[in-house]
Amino acid sequence: MTARGVLGHPWLTVRVQILLGAVFIVAALPKIADPPSFAHMIYNYRMLPGALVNGAGLFLPWFELLTGVALVLGIWRRTASSAIGILLLLFIVSIGFNLIRGNPIDCGCFDVSAAGRSVEERFQDMGWVIARDVGMLLLVGQSLWSERLSPGRAAQPDQGA
Amino acid sequence: MRRFFAELSALVVCAALCAAVSNYLAGRERKLTPVGRYPNAQVVPQPAQDPAPGPAPSTPPAAPAPVAAASSPGPVPAGATTSLPAPPTRAIPSGSPSAKGGAGAPAAPEPLPGVPSGESLLSRFPPHPDRPFAEVSGTDALWAHSAGVPFLDARRTKVYEEGHVVGARSFSVWESDVDQKVFALQDEVPAKDRPVVLYCSGGECEDSHMLAEKLFGAGFVNALVYRDGWPDWQKRGGPSRSGPRP
Numbered sequence: 001m002t003a004r005g006v007l008g009h010p011w012l013t014v015r016v017q018i019l020l021g022a023v024f025i026v027a028a029l030p031k032i033a034d035p036p037s038f039a040h041m042i043y044n045y046r047m048l049p050g051a052l053v054n055g056a057g058l059f060l061p062w063f064e065l066l067t068g069v070a071l072v073l074g075i076w077r078r079t080a081s082s083a084i085g086i087l088l089l090l091f092i093v094s095i096g097f098n099l100i101r102g103n104p105i106d107c108g109c110f111d112v113s114a115a116g117r118s119v120e121e122r123f124q125d126m127g128w129v130i131a132r133d134v135g136m137l138l139l140v141g142q143s144l145w146s147e148r149l150s151p152g153r154a155a156q157p158d159q160g161a
Numbered sequence: 162m163r164r165f166f167a168e169l170s171a172l173v174v175c176a177a178l179c180a181a182v183s184n185y186l187a188g189r190e191r192k193l194t195p196v197g198r199y200p201n202a203q204v205v206p207q208p209a210q211d212p213a214p215g216p217a218p219s220t221p222p223a224a225p226a227p228v229a230a231a232s233s234p235g236p237v238p239a240g241a242t243t244s245l246p247a248p249p250t251r252a253i254p255s256g257s258p259s260a261k262g263g264a265g266a267p268a269a270p271e272p273l274p275g276v277p278s279g280e281s282l283l284s285r286f287p288p289h290p291d292r293p294f295a296e297v298s299g300t301d302a303l304w305a306h307s308a309g310v311p312f313l314d315a316r317r318t319k320v321y322e323e324g325h326v327v328g329a330r331s332f333s334v335w336e337s338d339v340d341q342k343v344f345a346l347q348d349e350v351p352a353k354d355r356p357v358v359l360y361c362s363g364g365e366c367e368d369s370h371m372l373a374e375k376l377f378g379a380g381f382v383n384a385l386v387y388r389d390g391w392p393d394w395q396k397r398g399g400p401s402r403s404g405p406r407p
Contacts, residue, residue, distance in 0.1 A: 032183065035193050036317065036335035043197075054197035058184050063176035070172070079168035104365075 013146035014074075016139045020084055021071030023136065024064045027110050031061035034112050041108030045094055063087070078147045085140040092133045099126045190318045192337040282308060288354035290382040294373035297358070299397050302387040305358050306399065315361040315368035316391070325391070326360065327400040330407050334371045343379050353380045363390030
């Protein structure tokens with residue numbers, strides 16, 4: 001089997017989509033449980049106008065949850081993958097921007113409690129988070145590419161999981 | 162492509178609906194106002210009693226440390242905004258400046274020995290109507306605490322309940338009821354030039370500064386931000402307590 005065949009294989013695509021969906025579900029839950037803390041995290045990015053901070057703090061976790069659930073359940077896979085890709089790009093740009101301008105932040109990706117880490121630890125974490133998000137973006141790319149090769153095929157149980 | 166946008170729109174609408182419903186059903190500590198006011202923290206939504214930032218600082222109020230002296234040290238639930246609790250410790254710590262025992266102060270409740278008069282409070286912490294806050298050290302904070310100056314804890318309520326300065330009230334700027342608490346404070350504290358100490362987690366924590374800006378917008382001109390905050394208070398062994406009681 002060619003590399004193209006392996007990368008576009010429904011078996012792999014289904015697992016990639018479930019993994020991506022599960023990650024986004026897990027990431028969304030603590031934010032849904034504590035919106036003020038997540039809004040605080042968003043404020044610390046210093047990128048959104050203050051009027052939008054709370055709205056983003058309320059909306060983003062639910063959007064993450066719904067796209068994650070859609071991917072896990074195999075509903076609207078292309079749209080959900082694209083939405084997750086857009087979110088990941090947004091995260092990479094936001095964290096990268098703060099890394100470049102020297103603003104140490106807790107990413108608020110999976111934990112919205114103040115971790116009490118040092119500035120150096122935060123900068124180090126920001127680098128790791130960008131690397132992790134780039135990796136997940138590659139998974140999104142695989143999912144979208146596979147969908148494009150054979151739309152809907154990954155959802156079929158006999159060819160998928 | 163049309164299908165893609167239709168599905169994306171459906172996801173966005175569903176997420177917005179879920180967010181709105183969950184926020185509506187959320188308890189006080191989890192609720193957010195839909196529109197944030199963080200860079201504009203000085204904006205207080207209702208007309209304040211003293212909209213101009215700062216009464217003349219040269220008019221000392223009649224009662225020494227009126228807020229703390231008139232309050233009772235009884236249990237007050239977290240978030241209650243009825244009265245400011247008096248700190249139980251009244252002794253001036255060693256090394257603090259000598260207080261003049263409320264000389265010439267016609268306060269209704271008899272001032273406790275060692276509690277400085279309003280004048281000495283204002284001489285140590287003069288009002289600053291030109292800026293939202295002045296930063297104070299741990300030594301100043303300890304002195305102010307023993308002098309009966311009200312403390313406000315700007316951290317989240319759940320963090321406050323894990324441990325806070327005795328007598329401090331929970332005033333998280335990230336929770337939806339902070340404006341109501343500010344209004345209540347306005348009603349309780351007629352003299353806006355009296356010092357109020359605000360603290361959060363020290364270090365890079367800005368919550369106390371944001372709260373100070375909000376209080377400044379409400380007319381308070383003597384907010385003192387305890388720069389090193391709660392970690393420093395613990396390090397210094399200042400009186401502390403856990404749970405919802407101030």
